[in-house]
Amino acid sequence: MINFFLKTVLFLVILLMSVISCSDEVIQPLEKDEVYRLQFPSYFPEMSFDQSANPVTKNGVELGRKLFYEGRLSRNNTISCGFCHIQENAFTHHGHTVSHGVDDRIGIRNAPPIQNMAFLKRYMWDGVIHNLNEQPIIPITDVNEMDSSMPEAISKIKDDPKYKRLFSAAYGDENITGERVLKALSQFMASMISADSKYDRFRQGKEVFTSAESQGMAVFNQKCASCHSGELFTDESFRNTGMYYNTQFKDAGRYRVTLDQIDWMKFRVPSLRNVEYTAPYMHDGRFYTLDAVLNFYTDGVENHPNLDPQLKQNNHIGIAMNTQEKQFIIAFLKTLSDKNFISNPKFAE
Numbered sequence: 001m002i003n004f005f006l007k008t009v010l011f012l013v014i015l016l017m018s019v020i021s022c023s024d025e026v027i028q029p030l031e032k033d034e035v036y037r038l039q040f041p042s043y044f045p046e047m048s049f050d051q052s053a054n055p056v057t058k059n060g061v062e063l064g065r066k067l068f069y070e071g072r073l074s075r076n077n078t079i080s081c082g083f084c085h086i087q088e089n090a091f092t093h094h095g096h097t098v099s100h101g102v103d104d105r106i107g108i109r110n111a112p113p114i115q116n117m118a119f120l121k122r123y124m125w126d127g128v129i130h131n132l133n134e135q136p137i138i139p140i141t142d143v144n145e146m147d148s149s150m151p152e153a154i155s156k157i158k159d160d161p162k163y164k165r166l167f168s169a170a171y172g173d174e175n176i177t178g179e180r181v182l183k184a185l186s187q188f189m190a191s192m193i194s195a196d197s198k199y200d201r202f203r204q205g206k207e208v209f210t211s212a213e214s215q216g217m218a219v220f221n222q223k224c225a226s227c228h229s230g231e232l233f234t235d236e237s238f239r240n241t242g243m244y245y246n247t248q249f250k251d252a253g254r255y256r257v258t259l260d261q262i263d264w265m266k267f268r269v270p271s272l273r274n275v276e277y278t279a280p281y282m283h284d285g286r287f288y289t290l291d292a293v294l295n296f297y298t299d300g301v302e303n304h305p306n307l308d309p310q311l312k313q314n315n316h317i318g319i320a321m322n323t324q325e326k327q328f329i330i331a332f333l334k335t336l337s338d339k340n341f342i343s344n345p346k347f348a349e
Contacts, residue, residue, distance in 0.1 A: 053133070057170065063188075075146065085114050087342055087348055089278060090194075090338075090342055097280050108249035110284060113274060116273065122268060126254050216329050228272050232271045234271040246284050253265050265306075
């Protein structure tokens with residue numbers, strides 16, 4: 001009995017030491033910081049992220065990862081970036097049509113996936129942000145999301161010895177500033193490159209498509225690629241796609257930024273990479289399946305005054321597709337799923 005007790009105690013001690021060791025290892029910076037090489041295929045677009053203004057380093061990315069999952073950046077210490085951007089769902093808020101924030105407040109928009117942001121030129125559904133270094137300030141300060149401020153957030157972490165060590169390793173000293181917080185977060189986001197889907201292996205000659213996937217790509221290129229173009233499957237334009245105005249959220253898209261009536265209900269064309277994992281869809285999460293999205297484009301498009309010209313051609317509103325074509329498109333879209341990206345431990349909390 002005594003031997004059993006001693007063995008149990010020894011096991012628990014070893015387990016505790018293991019947990020502590022793993023915890024320390026996760027946030028242990030390199031003694032000498034090294035460049036974090038952002039690797040991506042040659043057919044990807046040119047990187048828009050300015051590494052001369054914010055060099056991406058291994059310690060900077062690790063600091064950004066730590067901050068990404070830091071609840072103290074919110075007013076009541078409960079909401080982190082990772083709360084709405086969940087890795088297993090390609091960093092979206094799965095199951096919630098729109099983001100949820102402090103005190104269970106409801107936002108007005110669906111949390112977009114965080115991937116390949118180093119290649120984009122505009123951020124947010126309305127494109128209000130043009131610099132990835134500035135993007136995190138929106139959720140941190142939004143009253144329905146984290147409802148905080150940079151001075152308030154910094155006051156909570158400035159005396160934390162772990163953060164002092166991480167900031168010193170990333171920036172050379174322990175000075176914790178709002179600019180450094182934002183730049184570390186953007187380094188982490190820049191590192192989140194998704195480029196290992198079946199589509200990518202097909203592009204590289206390493207894998208072949210099924211008949212359905214090949215036919216889906218052909219239909220997609222004919223019906224969808226005018227907006228979802230390029231290797232990121234977005235042209236980053238703002239388009240009115242004929243969705244009804246949601247009176248609950250009162251979100252008119254790009255119009256909120258420009259106050260120009262021509263931008264009424266125009267939203268940024270999202271990337272379709274990992275779209276299999278990012279339901280619900282559209283700016284307000286109104287559709288829960290890819291079938292519903294495609295059904296909308298064939299049968300639900302409203303003829304707004306500034307409806308995108310691509311959706312009103314040949315006296316037809318919407319996109320003409322039959323049931324089989326829709327299934328082919330979905331088969332192709334699933335080739336854009338990057339399983340390694342959503343299971344990569346370097347992105348996890």
